[in-house]
Amino acid sequence: MQKSLHLDPAKCTGCLQCEMACSYEKLGEFNPSRSVIKVFTFHEEGRFAPYTCTQCDEAWCLRACPVDAITMDMSTGAKIVIDDKCVGCKVCTISCPFGTINYVQETGKVAKCDLCGGDPECAKACPTEAITYIDANATGYDRMKAFAEKSLPSANTSA
Amino acid sequence: MRHVIIGAGPCGVVAAETLRKQDPDSTIILIGNEPIPPYSRMAIPYFLMKDIDEAGTHLRSDDFYDTHNIQYLGHAVENVDTDLKVLTTDDGTEIPYDKLLIAAGSKPLLPPIEGADLPNVHNCWTIEDARQIAERSHSCLEVVLMGAGFIGCIILESLAKMGVNLTVIEMGDRMVPRMLDDKAGGLLEKWCIEKGVNIRTSTRVNSIKEEDDVMIVELDNGETIQACTVISATGVKPNTEFLKGSGIEVDHGIVVNTNMQTNVANVYAAGDVAQGKDFSTGNYEVQAIQPTATDHGRIAALNMAGHLVEHNGSVNMNVLDTLGLISHSFGLWMGVEGGDSVDIYNEEAYKYINLRFGADKEEDVLVGASTLGMTQHIGVIRGLIEGKTHLGVWKSRLMKDPTRLMEAYLSCTQELDNVV
Structure with a gap:
């Protein structure tokens, strides 16, 4: 059974442990600005929303890459950036309609969530179960993904 | 088959x-x-x-x-x-x-200029072109680049990094005129000049001559530049x-x-x-x-392959990295008649964001945008444009602060339970 990240804004307290864990896993340092999961703050409502790549089926980033630097991890379904191949052209960053693949000026390459190879650190670090890694079918995550994708007319063109 | x-x-x-x-x-x-x-x-x-x-x-x-x-x-x-x-x-x-x-x-395109067909006037279009430019520019001190459009700007950085003295000639009144507005194009020009690149906008090349292996580029402002290579990026x-x-x-x-x-x-x-x-x-x-x-x-x-699949139209969009300053344009970045627009322009920080909204029934729909100096979550601009997402209350919030684009996107496209 394929697992996926389930993000539940209602449970998020904005503690940013996920961003700390993500950057520590990827960079070996606590640097939330480089985390590929981000918590957004809604001041008016006093709410928070964790957000990262949904590993969408359309894989806009993968399809747009001119040098085949983004591939799919068959075991997790994650779309993964191969640093050695990425030239930093940024075409994927404008192609992804979810805004979840970003250019990193320090490295000259793009970065996105790779599900930590199937053991995502953000989910382990989250103290309130706002981020969980569970069976894809059992989550409302699919609904969230579908909701985002149905807003895009050209998402319907895959046969 | x-x-x-x-x-x-x-x-x-x-x-x-x-x-x-x-x-x-x-x-x-x-x-x-x-x-x-x-x-x-x-x-x-x-x-x-x-x-x-x-x-x-x-x-x-x-x-x-x-x-x-x-x-x-x-x-x-x-x-x-x-x-x-x-x-x-x-x-x-x-x-x-x-x-x-x-x-x-x-x-x-070969520009209609005397001398544009000289062997030392190169396009930078194929791998073979790049090989020749790399070889020629190796021992080169002066390079002239004709055209500061998208392709010109893409190769501008590589040329500048070779350590040559680079002069860029653009006939438009600003850099990348087909992708950036006055403010963004002007800011990009200031950035390039600060990085040591000579930029001449609203300037045309009158002729190119070759004398004793030196290229002589004559501009319509009376200026003459000597170079060892001329690169042409005047359109395709x-x-x-x-x-x-x-x-x-x-x-x-x-x-x-x-x-x-x-x-x-x-x-x-x-x-x-x-x-x-x-x-x-x-x-x-x-x-x-x-x-x-x-x-x-x-x-x-x-x-x-026999599937009847329709193309709904592609959003015109571009991303450009010019000596480390990143610019984007999406959709109708020049705006539409009757549609609102908002921008934030910070000359010192080299930051710019301009959002363009639709008219009438689409008055709260993002139809275009351009940015300078932004790299995070930029793709949601495409998502909002292509999704024709009605921004509702977020339209007025964005009119006050266009940098809150990501919050607007999340609120309008994700099910955030009680979050409005």
Whole structure:
């Protein structure tokens, strides 16, 4: 059974442990600005929303890459950036309609969530179960993904 | 079924890949006009800067074509006979097809300037061009770049990094006039000048002469610049000459319908050579951008394989990195009549964001944007434009602070429970 990240804004307290864990896993340092999961703050409502790549089926980033630097991890379904191949052209960053693949000026390459190879650190670090890694079918995550994708007319063109 | 694809850029390669998935038993022939494996022009600047070797520019790994049973030929196509359904390459080989995809891309325009055809005036379009520029610029002190459009700006960085004294001549009144407005283009120019690049906007090259291996570039402002190499990046046009007499309708590019079909049965066109549907205007235009090329290629291939799939139109969008300053444009970045717009312009920080909203029933829908100095979550601009997302309360919040785009996006496209 394929697992996926389930993000539940209602449970998020904005503690940013996920961003700390993500950057520590990827960079070996606590640097939330480089985390590929981000918590957004809604001041008016006093709410928070964790957000990262949904590993969408359309894989806009993968399809747009001119040098085949983004591939799919068959075991997790994650779309993964191969640093050695990425030239930093940024075409994927404008192609992804979810805004979840970003250019990193320090490295000259793009970065996105790779599900930590199937053991995502953000989910382990989250103290309130706002981020969980569970069976894809059992989550409302699919609904969230579908909701985002149905807003895009050209998402319907895959046969 | 015998599928033939003319053009081995991103569009042709994505089409071949899609066809192989959809039609496992078909014959697929991919024809590029250079005798090297299919590569990406997007990667040329990085090749020029020696960030990557030549293999790093390749669109797919070199065994991809064999493992996917795609025959790759490195020859120019000289003629297409749509009655006999056969094309002829420059070595006289005749290749019959059942379904044909023309994804021949574009080629650089030679500016109508005396001396533009001198051997030391180079385009920077092919790997071979890049090899020559790299060789020539090695011992070079002065380089002149004609054109500060998208392609000019993409190679500007590689040239500047070679340590040459670089002068850029642009006839428009600002840099990248077809992608950036006055403020963004002006800020980019200031940035380049600060980085030591000489920029001349609203300036034309009158003539280029060569004397004793020195190129003499005469400008219309009376200035004369001596250089050892002149690079021309004054625009591109669709590669359609070889279609003369084929009966395939060509306007600015090849005319296609929403199934990427031309006016001739069994002939499709896609990518930079095709006049595809623009998402924002609904008009059929040559966009000549990478994401559109791959969209076109995939949709054309699906239709060739017998799936009736419509192209809803591609959002025109660009991203550019000029000596470390990153700029973007999306959709109707110049705005629409009756639509609101908001911008934040910070000259010292080299930051700019401009949002454009629609009119009437779409007054709370984002229709275009341009940015300078932003790199995070930039793709949601595409998401909001293409989703025609009604921003509701977030429209007025964005009018006060356009940098809150990501919050607006999340609120309007994700189910955030109680979050309005």
